[in-house]
Amino acid sequence: MSAPVLDRAQVPPRGALRPFHFPRVHRRRLANGLDILVCETRQFPVVTADLMLDAGGLAEPADRAGVAAMTSALLESGAGTMDAEAIAERVDSLGLSLDSGVSWDTGQTGFTCLRARLEPGFELLADLVRRPAFPASEAERVRDERLSTIQQRRGTPSSVVDEAHSRWIFAPGTAFARPLGGMIRTVRAVDRDEIAAFHAARYRASGATLVAAGDVSVDEVVALAERWFGDWAGEGEPAPAAVVKPRLGETTIVVVDRPGAVQSEIRIGHVGIERTAPDYAAVTVMNAILGGTFSSRLNLNLRERLGYTYGVSSSFASRRQEGTFSMSTAVQTEVTAHSVSEMLRDMREIREAPVSGAELDDARNFLAGVFPLGLQTTDGVAGKLTSIASYGLPDDYYDHYRDQLLAVTAADVQDAAQRRLWPDRAAVVIAGDAEKIRSELEALNLGPVVIADPEEFEAI
Amino acid sequence: MQIPIERYELDNGLKVILSEDHTTPVVALNIWYNVGSRNERPGRTGLAHLFEHMMFQGTSHVPENGHIAHVERAGGNLNASTWLDRTNYYDTVPSDRLELVLWLESDRLGYFVPALTQEKLDNQRDVVKNERRQRVDNQPYGDWDERLQLMLYPPDHPYHHSVIGSMEDLDATSLDDVRDFFQTYYAPNNGVLTLCGDFDPAEARRLIEKWFGPIPRGPAIPPVPGQPVLDPVKIGREIRETRGGIPLPRVYLAWRIPVYGTQEYYVADVVSELLAGGKSARLYRELVRARRVARSVSAFVLPVVTGASALIVRGNAADGDDPAVVEKAMRDEVARLAEGGVDAAEVERAVTGLEARHLFDLQKVNERADQISQLTTYFDDPGLINTELDRYRAVTPDDVRRFAGEYLRDDNLVVLTYLPGAEVAS
Numbered sequence: 001m002s003a004p005v006l007d008r009a010q011v012p013p014r015g016a017l018r019p020f021h022f023p024r025v026h027r028r029r030l031a032n033g034l035d036i037l038v039c040e041t042r043q044f045p046v047v048t049a050d051l052m053l054d055a056g057g058l059a060e061p062a063d064r065a066g067v068a069a070m071t072s073a074l075l076e077s078g079a080g081t082m083d084a085e086a087i088a089e090r091v092d093s094l095g096l097s098l099d100s101g102v103s104w105d106t107g108q109t110g111f112t113c114l115r116a117r118l119e120p121g122f123e124l125l126a127d128l129v130r131r132p133a134f135p136a137s138e139a140e141r142v143r144d145e146r147l148s149t150i151q152q153r154r155g156t157p158s159s160v161v162d163e164a165h166s167r168w169i170f171a172p173g174t175a176f177a178r179p180l181g182g183m184i185r186t187v188r189a190v191d192r193d194e195i196a197a198f199h200a201a202r203y204r205a206s207g208a209t210l211v212a213a214g215d216v217s218v219d220e221v222v223a224l225a226e227r228w229f230g231d232w233a234g235e236g237e238p239a240p241a242a243v244v245k246p247r248l249g250e251t252t253i254v255v256v257d258r259p260g261a262v263q264s265e266i267r268i269g270h271v272g273i274e275r276t277a278p279d280y281a282a283v284t285v286m287n288a289i290l291g292g293t294f295s296s297r298l299n300l301n302l303r304e305r306l307g308y309t310y311g312v313s314s315s316f317a318s319r320r321q322e323g324t325f326s327m328s329t330a331v332q333t334e335v336t337a338h339s340v341s342e343m344l345r346d347m348r349e350i351r352e353a354p355v356s357g358a359e360l361d362d363a364r365n366f367l368a369g370v371f372p373l374g375l376q377t378t379d380g381v382a383g384k385l386t387s388i389a390s391y392g393l394p395d396d397y398y399d400h401y402r403d404q405l406l407a408v409t410a411a412d413v414q415d416a417a418q419r420r421l422w423p424d425r426a427a428v429v430i431a432g433d434a435e436k437i438r439s440e441l442e443a444l445n446l447g448p449v450v451i452a453d454p455e456e457f458e459a460i
Numbered sequence: 461m462q463i464p465i466e467r468y469e470l471d472n473g474l475k476v477i478l479s480e481d482h483t484t485p486v487v488a489l490n491i492w493y494n495v496g497s498r499n500e501r502p503g504r505t506g507l508a509h510l511f512e513h514m515m516f517q518g519t520s521h522v523p524e525n526g527h528i529a530h531v532e533r534a535g536g537n538l539n540a541s542t543w544l545d546r547t548n549y550y551d552t553v554p555s556d557r558l559e560l561v562l563w564l565e566s567d568r569l570g571y572f573v574p575a576l577t578q579e580k581l582d583n584q585r586d587v588v589k590n591e592r593r594q595r596v597d598n599q600p601y602g603d604w605d606e607r608l609q610l611m612l613y614p615p616d617h618p619y620h621h622s623v624i625g626s627m628e629d630l631d632a633t634s635l636d637d638v639r640d641f642f643q644t645y646y647a648p649n650n651g652v653l654t655l656c657g658d659f660d661p662a663e664a665r666r667l668i669e670k671w672f673g674p675i676p677r678g679p680a681i682p683p684v685p686g687q688p689v690l691d692p693v694k695i696g697r698e699i700r701e702t703r704g705g706i707p708l709p710r711v712y713l714a715w716r717i718p719v720y721g722t723q724e725y726y727v728a729d730v731v732s733e734l735l736a737g738g739k740s741a742r743l744y745r746e747l748v749r750a751r752r753v754a755r756s757v758s759a760f761v762l763p764v765v766t767g768a769s770a771l772i773v774r775g776n777a778a779d780g781d782d783p784a785v786v787e788k789a790m791r792d793e794v795a796r797l798a799e800g801g802v803d804a805a806e807v808e809r810a811v812t813g814l815e816a817r818h819l820f821d822l823q824k825v826n827e828r829a830d831q832i833s834q835l836t837t838y839f840d841d842p843g844l845i846n847t848e849l850d851r852y853r854a855v856t857p858d859d860v861r862r863f864a865g866e867y868l869r870d871d872n873l874v875v876l877t878y879l880p881g882a883e884v885a886s
Binding site for chain 2: 006008009011012013014015016017018019020043044045046076084085087088089091092093094095096097112113114141144145148149151152154155156157158261262263265293294295300303304305307308309310330331332361362365366367368369370372373375376377378
């Protein structure tokens with residue numbers, strides 16, 4: 001190799017960086033109470049429009065868990081003058097990417113389209129949201145598909161462990177202990193009339209927000225909203241808040257038995273934070289250091305040092321109310337117990353000692369730097385508008401988001417870790433071969449070791 | 461919408477494509493090496509992918525895991541992937557850190573070998589074996605592509621084995637294998653470098669020359685081992701396998717078809733869209749919505765270029781269903797393409813869907829860079845990113861009927877059935 005004059009051992013200097021600003025958020029409201037949030041981003045002839053509704057998982061009765069998701073799924077099964085097939089042909093002819101779904105807090109229906117198809121897209125959206133037919137035979141089909149999805153999930157290690165984890169994080173009988181989307185018994189109990197009733201009660205202008213981002217002006221969006229949603233009525237009570245209550249008073253190990261499994265899927269966690277928590281930025285930086293990046297403590301330990309796993313990560317899933325904290329990995333069966341003790345050790349250490357200046361800088365810079373990457377697409381920007389609407393964040397929240405992250409100190413991180421990580425009352429849930437891993441888990445002396453009761457997956 | 465393309469080549473043979481876009485102050489670097497699992501020798505399956513992991517383990521100037529740490533602390537993200545024909549590495553960073561990623565990517569092309577150690581190899585071998593456990597062995601249906609490849613391609617074809625490789629071969633891989641693989645395939649003359657995003661082209665050219673220019677051209681790349689040519693493309697018979705160890709029944713059908721780049725391939729992609737692209741597509745409409753013999757369906761083609769590609773159709777059935785019913789229904793629907801043909805509106809709808817999704821995807825600089833590298837690696841034609849849709853628009857109902865009659869036949873078919881309770885073959 002020719003000897004370069006280049007000094008390759010020196011990290012190259014930074015170049016010039018142009019500033020990044022979150023696009024301006026325009027807010028309007030129609031006379032019927034429908035809120036509108038718009039960002040104009042003009043680089044591609046693409047628009048995303050989403051209607052956010054007060055029709056999420058918390059709006060459904062416990063013994064009919066799943067009705068919110070089924071309602072959302074059935075909107076395209078017949079609406080206005082069109083049956084399911086006519087709607088499908090319309091959507092595909094327009095090249096719409098139609099997206100409907102529910103979270104615990106909201107229901108959401110919308111689409112991404114080429115700019116030229118925005119008007120027919122709105123026309124269709126208004127039919128789906130305002131005039132769905134809910135044919136009984138389509139309701140049966142969607143119900144059967146959801147039952148298959150639940151069965152599939154229960155037979156898949158990486159999914160069944162998540163379902164069990166929620167069961168052990170939140171107190172029995174509370175909403176967040178159940179899977180969003182329901183259980184077999186509750187989904188079976190939902191019929192066409194209950195879906196129509198849920199729609200009548202929850203799909204309404206009051207409490208709804210229309211968000212739009214892309215190659216469109218705020219005036220165009222308002223005109224389209226007036227035309228297709230201006231005479232949409234409806235008032236009602238907001239969906240009830242959840243009762244959030246932890247299940248465990250001490251760290252408990254729960255095994256979902258998978259005889260013969262060559263790996264153990266591990267989840268360790270507990271109740272997390274609400275999206276509007278005052279220490280949200282500190283928690284985000286703390287989590288990045290613990291398990292939110294490739295170079296995080298957990299991943300460098302379990303993957304790069306020990307070679308136990310393809311990857312390990314941690315995350316806070318925040319909602320309007322406290323969501324979950326979860327560390328997540330899959331390790332080869334023989335090292336299950338050691339992996340659990342290492343993960344809990346990483347969790348304790350970040351509480352006990354302040355993070356180093358380098359770790360702090362790296363995490364803050366990572367989070368601030370990657371933020372714009374998610375905003376290159378119209379649906380990425382629309383997602384942020386939905387967050388503003390759903391969590392009641394200030395309209396200029398994302399203008400200052402990066403500054404908030406960069407202002408977090410080592411003391412903030414340790415404070416967040418001490419308040420938000422609970423190594424002594426964590427739910428350690430493992431889908432794996434109980435016979436092979438149980439005695440070593442007991443030998444860890446972390447707390448009780450129990451085998452999950454399959455019946456409990458169906459508890460209301 | 462026109463994606464700008466500026467193409468040139470360094471003296472050492474590295475192909476470079478620059479595509480400016482100053483919308484967001486970020487830049488995507490994407491580098492494709494024209495080597496994948498197809499280049500592996502018997503007994504060393506999984507080497508190309510294990511090698512990709514080793515590329516993150518440091519160089520003469522960058523410590524172990526330093527590449528990742530540098531990019532993450534710069535506020536960027538990165539990854540790499542290995543597939544049948546190629547291996548790609550990519551970093552997306554704030555645009556002031558362009559030189560950082562040029563340094564890192566060039567350093568592992570120029571100074572990889574001196575930093576290799578047995579300890580690093582042993583560690584990444586464990587990581588990759590756990591990747592296989594997580595994605596294949598402990599994942600219901602996780603071996604579907606491995607099983608289809610075994611049946612679709614003959615034992616001497618380079619696609620006969622999976623990208624992840626066997627545990628046995630991973631165990632057998634030595635430090636010498638890793639070094640040889642690098643010295644054989646990782647050279648500027650076997651790579652394509654694309655930059656997409658917020659940079660000044662003259663400055664980018666200067667920096668690329670600075671970091672990649674001094675790396676010498678490597679020896680000529682040896683031909684793909686085994687028998688990469690498939691003549692005829694069609695299999696000539698029906699091949700079947702049934703597997704178990706899963707929750708609900710599932711059936712895969714796969715037909716061998718011409719490779720990516722041929723007009724038949726574009727027809728096949730339109731066919732996959734006609735069959736299961738949206739909810740107005742034939743398989744969804746008939747099997748899921750009308751007859752309810754399947755809970756969900758999908759269809760896709762493999763964008764591969766060595767010998768033959770495949771059109772793959774998948775149907776999920778319900779608990780207790782006989783998978784033979786969903787298999788027959790899928791086969792009948794596919795047979796109807798040749799027998800009854802399709803109408804122009806249906807083809808139009810399929811192309812509309814492909815077109816819209818193409819544009820949605822291209823909003824991201826990293827996605828654009830990846831597609832440009834792909835088109836340059838396979839066809840030496842980065843401008844196809846702007847013109848490839850014309851190939852789709854040219855597809856007629858007659859093309860679809862002819863293609864289905866020629867390739868989607870029972871004597872060119874692989875059927876893979878998953879049945880709960882069936883023994884897991886080992």
